[in-house]
Amino acid sequence: MLFMRYRAPLICLLVLALLSAGCASTTDLPGTTSQKKTTPTPTPGYGSIAITSSPIGAEVYLDGELKGTAPLTLTDIPAGKHTLCLTKIGYVESNSTVTVTADKETKVSKSLRQGKPKLSLDITGSNMIYQGMDPLMEISGTVRNTGEESAFETRLVITMTPKDSKEKNLKVTKIHVIGPLNPGDEKRYVEHLQLKRGIEYRGTIKCEYRDGSKMVSGASKSF
Known part of the structure; x- marks a missing residue:
């Protein structure tokens, strides 16, 4: 009788408990994981670069890619x-790092030196030929321009000087014309000098090129 009297309230409490358990989120259950919201990475944006050079006309490379001339x-x-x-023939190359800001113009001005x-000089052979x-005397080798500017009226001055100072009047000098050498150019030379029999010589060779109204000495070597 007592059970029958409280049966209805007990059934109601049981139903409410079951409904509460069913409404619980699965993320609260043991062994389950919740998915976290991720914030998207913002895009870097874009800007511009205004480039000028002195002298004008320098080639512009951005990240190694030719873009045009300033x-x-x-x-x-x-x-x-x-x-x-920035690079231009006859001038020293200019390299730098530029920082671009989104939605802004970055100004860059470069003066090229x-x-x-x-000139560098190599001797690949120096042989005595008897006729x-x-x-x-046969001497051969190469001359190259590793600078930024062209060398004009390039020539080699080859001198054979007697080791005995008393025989200095027997010195032999010969000029070998190379001509213009642009940056990166390399030219081979072969020259012959007639010497005197029985005389010991020491040889020198030097490069020269024209700079305005004067000849300027470059590399030299002894043999």
């Missing part, structure tokens, strides 16, 4: 750091 404005450049290179020729009474 003055030049580059647009739609991703924000961040970029490598900038005028370059100079830089008749007096020997013939």
Whole structure:
């Protein structure tokens, strides 16, 4: 009788307990994981670079890619750091890092320093050839321009000097014309000098090129 009297309230409590358990989120149950919301990475944005050079006409490279000649404005450049290179024949190359800001124009102005020729000299052979009474000296090698500017009227001055100072009047000098050498150019030379039999010589060879109204000495070697 007592059970029958409280049966209805007990059934109601049981139903409410079951409904509460069913409404609980599965993320609260043991062994389950909840998915966290991720914040999307913002895009870097784009800006522009306005480039001028002195002298004008320098080639502009951005991140290693040729973009044109200065003055030049580059647009739609991703924000961040970029490598900038300006180059012009006869001038020293300019390299720098430029930082681009989104929705802004970055101004870059570069003054290029005028370059100079830089001549290097190699001797690949120096042999004595005997023809008749007096020997013939044959000398060969290469000359190259590793500078930023062209070398004009390039020539080699080859001198054979007697080791005995009393025989200095027997010195032999010969000029070998190379001509213009642009940056990166290399030319081979072969020259012959007639010497005197029975005389010991020491040899020197030097490069020269014209700079305005004067001849300028470059590399030299002894043999």
